[in-house]
Amino acid sequence: MEEPLLKLEKVNVSYRDVQVLHGIDLEVYSSEIVTVIGPNGAGKSTLLNSIIGFEAPNDGSVIFNGKVITGIPPEDTVKLGMTIVPEGARVFTEMTVLDNLKMGSYIKTSRAYRKESLELVFNFFPRLHERMKQKGGTLSGGERQMLAIGRALMSRPSLLLLDEPSLGLAPLLVTKVFETIVEISATGLTVLLVEQNVHYSLEISKRAYVLENGKIVNHGLSKDLMGNEYIKKSYLAI
Amino acid sequence: MNYRIDRIILILFLMFTGAVAFVPYLVQSEYQLRVVTVVVLWVGIAGCWNMMSGYTGYIDFGPVVYFGIGSYVVAIAMTKYSVPFFPSLFLSGCISAFVAFLVGIPTLRLRGAYFAIATFAFAEAMKQITLEFDRTFNVSFFQGSDGITLPISNYENSFFFYCILPVTFLVVFTHYFIEHSKFGYALKAIKEAESAAEISGVNTTANKLVAYVMSAFFLGLFGAIEAYWITYITPSDVFNVQKTVQMVIMTLLGGMGTFLGPVVGATFLTLISETLGAQFVEYYLIMIGAIIIVAILIMPSGIIGGLKIRKKLRFI
Structure with a gap:
């Protein structure tokens, strides 16, 4: 097995x-x-x-x-x-969305793929692309969760x-988050x-x-x- | 776009430093030169605190300890071992940094108020050690409350000005490096959400330690230069908690975790205490207190901090 x-x-x-x-x-x-x-x-x-x-x-x-x-x-x-999306998202509130994502690819191995990873994340969450220059702290709860998931994906975890x-x-966002998890898992x-x-x-x-x-x-x-x-x-x- | 502004500010800063270098030729009196030297000194010292606490959010209440260690190293090296000034100066920085390394390993694992308390306690403990060491062990090394008189130099004020200026310049330039490096991102991440920094792969302890040791190195240099300038040091002087308070207030006034914050804060505070101190000998401390309170009320994130938010600047 x-x-x-x-x-x-x-x-x-x-x-x-x-x-x-x-x-x-x-x-x-x-x-x-x-x-x-x-x-x-x-x-x-x-x-x-x-x-x-x-x-x-x-x-x-x-x-x-x-x-x-x-x-x-x-x-x-x-x-x-491996990486974790912590409880309550824990985004960096004073950093921009883009910087938050960049922090996700802090480790050497994932830095090389930063561009592709960013594209991937923005594909999953177009909303993050719109809010790229906004500070993490100005996002709504759902967007923060997206950002935390995006940040985690940036490290290229298995x-x-x-x-x-x-x-x-909110219930609608819950559905959205679970759908995204399925989509992410579909990438392997x-x-x-x-x-x-x-x-x-x-x-x-x-x-x-x-x-x-x-x-x-x-x-x-x-x-x-x-x-x-x-x-x-x-x-x-x- | 912001990067261009950053570049311009850096160039302006370099030009400004260049201009400041000519101050000894422009001043009309030794008094003016002394004031400018003190301003430059405090810009550097406040910058050291900002380097560590401003970026990582770890409030260090004992930075004066590295200033004091620097003073004592230079004093002991010069008087007891007759080492010339510049090697002693370098030694001061290194020993301060080394002590910071040893102290940082256990204390930087503490979070929030515990770190502040630990650093404060360490600074006070060092003061007591230098005060009581000789009496306890019956030797003459730190010379306790008698203090140490350094060899009197023939150097003029301008010599010390030119010693301090490059160190301050290095401190401010280190801020520029921090703002534009992975290291800086790591420090800011630690400030905002330490656990999230860890899961992004930041070795938080190592990064905090580097910031702490760097700040101690520069503080050691400043302590050494000031000791040689003043030529007489006592434990209660060089380990004075008031120095710590001043670093904190200057940085808060200018803006914590910003490049120009300590520069503006230290200049502002030193100049107002000089001008007010000369005119209102009895009341100037009250006036300064009021000014600080008003400034913090109007600009909670400091002069530069407020500007940064209003103008949406990334870096200054």
């Missing part, structure tokens, strides 16, 4: 004395969209943070592209070809981590998505993990999970 692009083995993460993640096993294969769903405070963001390197797992290992990357800081994991991209967006990019919007994320993803109280309680094909009675009851409110 094919090797997974990203593999987590028995990952434990604690904040001081409080253990947040308990023995997480997770696999993401090349070119698929995988989603992690779960309620507030389940540890979804912590999971992504421990992959990108904001948090160092106390135990277990994170393997990316066959390389153990456990505890490597974000500025180095980015160089290996794996894109998305932390709650639909957070705080692998996506690991963390979402509270279970309905949409199960719809666009191939496989899903259910994270509750820091443990993976269920996983499988998204379409199977959508039919699962427990998921229906607790997350989809059907």
